[in-house]
Amino acid sequence: MKPLSSSRFGLILLIFFTATLSLSACNKDNSPAPTRENDKLAEIMARETLVIAIDPHYPPFSALKEAEPRPANTRCTVAQYTQNQMEGFDAAVATEVARRLGVEPCFVTPQWSQIISGNWSNNWDIHFGSMSITAERMQVLYFSQPYFSTTVHAFVHAENNTYQTPEDLQGKRIGVCAGCTYESYLMGNLQMPGNEMTYRILNPQIIAYANEIPALEDLSKGDGVILDALITQKPTGVSAIYAGMPLRLLPDPLYYAHVCAVVDKKNSRDTARFLNRVSDIIQEMHRDGTLSRLSTQWLGEDLTQEASEFDIKTLDQFP
Amino acid sequence: MKSTAPVSQSLLSKILLFSVLFATILTVVIGFSAFFLVRQVISLDVRDTLTAIAIVKENSLNRWVDEQRRNIVLLASLPDVREQAGALSAPAVSASQAQQAAENLQTYFRTVISTTSDYQEILLVNAEGKVVASSFGENLGKDQSGEEYFHRGLTQTWVTQFYTSSLLGTTTITISTPVFDSGGKRAGVLATHLNLNEIDRLIRERTGLGESGEVYLVDANHKPVTIDPLAAENGVYLSSQGIDAALRGESASGAYPNDRGIAVIGAYRWVEEHNVALLVEIGEKEALRATQTLSQWIMLAGLGVILVSNLLLVLFARRAIAPVISLTEIATQITAGNLQIRAPITSQDEIGKLAVAFNTMTTQLQKSLSRLEDLNNQLEARVEERTLALQKSNSELEAFSYSVSHDLRAPLRAIRNYAHMSLEKLSQELDAESLRWLRHIHHSALSMSEMVDGLLAFSRMGRQSMRPRRVLAEEAQEMVQKVIAEHSAEKNAPAPEIQVGNLHGCYADPILLQQVFTNLLTNAIKFSRKTTPAQVEVGSLETPQGSAYFVRDNGVGFDMQYAEKLFKVFQRLHSQEEFEGTGVGLAIIQRIVQRHRGEIWFHAEPGKGATFYFTIPLQEGDEI
Incomplete structure (x- = not known):
């Protein structure tokens, strides 16, 4: 066997040390792929329900029909109302949004004062309740593309x-x-x-x-x-x-006032994807006439025209 | 043996020194890089842990506050509370009814406080900002219309940031929410001051942070957020790299000195919701204790490695060097002349090959040395043989010339005598021509007789035994003076001027030495005879050949091209008529000097004279 020359030995030593030292330097990762743990939309899709906060006594936008029997196959929890138990324009829009997301709508009825102050603690995903955009509310809530205006x-x-x-x-x-x-x-x-x-x-x-x-x-x-x-x-x-x-x-x-769906700003999950998806769906519903139809059905006239022309992205909610 | 020891020692110590140096450098490098690597890893690990704790703390704080917020909304929506609140706010209510409603609410609030211990106070503020019901009676009637929680609470559920409550005088978080009477009309604001003891417990509760671990909150004014009103009011100003960064809204971790100047590793977060900085810190010393232990272990292990490796190296080196040492010893013996010895071949490696080559070399050296010796012996034998033959022929020749000259003397004497007698007796009878012939015969016989005498003397000079002894300088001087006295005034010529310089002593046969001086001086006197004034000089001088005697004259001299002839018997550079002589004198001188193992040489020039030099040993046994 050939003896190891000193220069080759030195080279091996050098490589050894370089390798050892560089081990500590490679620990970078990119932004994680969306999972139900870090992304609101992924969580909703995994759960297969969209939990909607809504006013139970606010006709013609939302009204509770407690007597209605719950569907047997519902995924909504017993504390939540099912699709057929809630009626009105807001309820109909929310239901259509859920349908287009491919999940079941479930309704909860927290107090208005709770909704507008944000900090929902993930108790519900979105609120449909004739919420108009104000500077104060924008501090704690994200607004979707408006679905009507009045x-x-x-x-x-x-x-x-x-x-x-x-x-x-x-x-x-x-x-x-x-x-x-x-x-x-x-x-x-x-x-x-x-x-x-x-x-x-x-x-x-x-x-x-x-x-x-x-x-x-x-x-x-x-x-x-x-x-x-x-x-x-x-x-x-x-x-x-x-x-x-x-x-x-x-x-x-x-x-x-432009009326929007809102999402809690303070969320342990990333809500941008979810909110953008909802905005896209609402814009879609503007385009295909769904909103005009629902507006005429529940409100007696089409109040969606101006809302469709508003672009929520101009508000720059995601810095 | 002894001379090889330092060699092996120095070789061994060089290897040892190198390996110790190498091992030490290696250990130090590995030790230090491991130390810093581990320190970095542990530090990062600690920072990760602290960050995780900070996140947990922030989350539990937020969750707790959220919980209280939900509780207060719940409280505000309870029909009983709404009814009593409505009773208190209705414009057409009697004082006693209002009093009763306030007391009812107060009892209600106290029950909540005592069962949950989450609140310090629960109060109802009417639409005008006046406290109309409270768990803490003293606050009744106080004006809260200037308070943020009141304004915000009118329209929504509001959580204040940490602030110093005017009602409590301590730091707290207040949650407020509107209360509506049974008819849905707003009756006022229900508010709670959260119990900071709970927050303190929540925040300060240590989560395996060790002795020096600390979790604390600092508000935007660099003041500690604590239940202790003294600390809050005493103008304490907290500042450190972590606090300052968190108050700038950064959430990160790092190593820095804390507000008391103690080196810590800390994670800091800006808790946006409550407008406070949350800091989780642990003393760097404690956190990195493991590193210290590790470095000690590395040092110990390194020392062990150095020790063991060098022990092994010594053993190995001794084994490896042993053949070199024995080879060195053998080489030394060979140098001393022992060509019989051979190096042992113990291995197949380089040293084994060296031993083989070495042995081959020794064998060849031995062969060539013996061949040389043989040749030398042959040569010596031949020289001896030749010398003996030469000596024999020499002595035969000498014996021959001696006997010839000796035997020639008698007939010559007869011729000379008879010619002389004939000249005296027949001088009258014979004619002139015959007489001239007769005289010629006589003269020739006389001359021949002198030549024979010279030859005899020369011959005798070769055979005569030498009796050398120490001749002192004075003796030499005396000798020369004596010769001068005997020979200076002869042949009817004017005596030359003779100078005698210093003469050195020597080791010689005094009779023969005197003969040399005699011959040289007579020659000098003879050949300077025709020069006026004739000058002769005798003395000693230092020459490249050693201390030499010289005799110089300013006589006729001779051409150096005939120098070869000079020392030969009967060879003469001048005619008998010019300068008489037999031509044997210089030959005799040369023989004498040669028998003393000295040298003789000269320098001459026609018309300018000649100088003869000769050397004689100064001491007994001196080689010239």
């Missing part, structure tokens, strides 16, 4: 003849849902992207409610009995009038 109006008692314009409501008792944009509007601090606000009702006495239903009921009790007016989006008030409530719409709109 004007916001003041409603007064049908017997009242003095209130014709919003300005007439100065200093009056006005009912709103607590935490809704209407309350902010009355407080004069509503900020909506791309929407210049004109505050037309000065010094109102704000009476806040958990949602619009008790406000509508209180106003129905008589002109000035509890409330002088209330503020809500057009379909809600109009739907109440259709339902027989003695109310009158002040035709001057206070402002214009």
Whole structure:
């Protein structure tokens, strides 16, 4: 056998040390592939249900039909309502989105104040509940492509003849849902992207409610009995009038709102893929006329046109 | 034997030194790289662990707060609470009814607090910001309209960041949410101040972090987030690399000195939700203790390796070097002349080959040496043989010339005498021509007789036994003076000027030495006779051949091209008529000098004189 020359031996030593030292230097990995542990969409697809937060008493957008029997093969948990137990425009849109995702929609009914403050702790995936975009909400929530848009109006008692314009409501008792944009509007601090606000009702006495239903009921009790007016989006008030409530719409709109589905910003999973997918589906539903049809069906008119022309991506929600 | 020991030792020590050096460098390099590698790995590992703990802590804090947030929403939605809240806020309610409702709520709130221990206080603030019901009675009626939790809580469920509560005077998190009466109308804000003891427990609870482990929260103002109001108010300002980075919104880990200057490894996170920095730190010393142990082990192992490897090396080297040592010994013996010895062949490796080559070389050396010796012996024998033959012929020749010259003397004397007598008796009767012939005969016989005498003397000089002894310088001087006295005034010529310089002593036969001086001086006087003034010089001088005597004259001299003839018997450079003589004198001188193993040479020039030099041993046994 040939003896190892000293230079060759040195080379081997050098290689040995280089190899040893470089072992510590190669530990890089790229962004992980989406799994149910790190990606919201993957989790939903794996679970095969889309858990939707929705208001149980908010016709014509959402209304609970508790008497309806649950389907035998549902994947929804007993604490969740199944597709057939929820009706209304929001419920129908949410159901269609779930269908297009290829999963079953399941509904939960947390309080509005909980929904708008974010921090959902993964208790539900998405909220469909006539949520309009505000700067404040954008701090804790992600907004999807809007699925309809509406004007916001003041409603007064049908017997009242003095209130014709919003300005007439100065200093009056006005009912709103607590935490809704209407309350902010009355407080004069509503900020909506791309929407210049004109505050037309000065010094109102704000009476806040958990949602619009008790406000509508209180106003129905008589002109000035509890409330002088209330503020809500057009379909809600109009739907109440259709339902027989003695109310009158002040035709001057206070402002214009795009309504979106929202996703909790604070999430242990990446929600960007999920939100973009939902936005794509909604845009798809705009294009194929599904939303127009549902709007006409539930709201009596097509309110989706402006929403389809809005591009949510201009809001730059994912820095 | 003894001379080889240092060689082997130095060889062995060189190998040893090299291997110790090599092993040491190797050990140190491996040791250090392992140490730093492990230190790095452990450090990274510790940082990972700390980061994991920080994430767990942050998550458990968030989860706990979330839980409280859900609880408060639940509390606010309970029909009982809504009813009492409605009773308190309704405009047309009597004072006693309101009082009763407040007491009901208070009892209710206290029950919740005592069962959960998650809250310090639960309170209801009406739409105007006044505390209308509280688990802590003293706060009743206080104005909260300026508080953030109140404003936010009117419209949504709100969780404050850590702040110093005006109601409690301590740091807390407040959660607020709107309460609606049974009719759905907002009755106020339900709020809870979270119990920081729970957060403290949650955060500070150590999770296997060792003695020096620490988990703490720092608010955006660099103040510690703690239940202890003193620490919060005493103007404590916490700052370290970790705290500062976390407060800038970074979440990472690293090694740095903490706010007390102790070196720590820490993971820090900016908890966005609660606006605090969460720090998980452990003393670097404790964290890297394993590294220290490891480095000690590496050092020990390294020392062991050096020791064992060198022990093995010594054993191996001794074995490997042994043939070299024996070869060296054998070479030394061969140098000393022992050509019989051969190197043992113990292996097939390079050393074995060396031994084989060495033996071959020795054998060839031995062969050529013996051949040389044989040749030498042959040559010596031949020389001896020749010398003997030469000596024999020489002595035969000498004996012959002696006997010839001796035997020729009597007839010559007869011729000379008879010619002389005939000249005296017949000078009247014979004519002039006959007389001239007769005189010629007589003269020739006389001359021949002198030649024979010279030859005899020369011959005798070769046979005469020598009696050399020490001749002192004064003796030599005396000898020369005596010769000068005897021969300076002869042949009716003016005496030359004779200078005698210093003469050195020597070791010679004094009679023969005197003969040399005699012959040289008489020659000098003779050949300078025709020069005026005649000058003769005698002395000693140093020559390349050694201390030499010289005799110089300024006489006729001779041409050096005839120098070869000079020392031959009867050879003369001058005619009998010019300068009388037999031509034997110089031959005799040469023989005497040669018998003393000295040398004789000369220098001459026609008309300018001649100088003769000769050397004689200075001491007994001196080789010239």
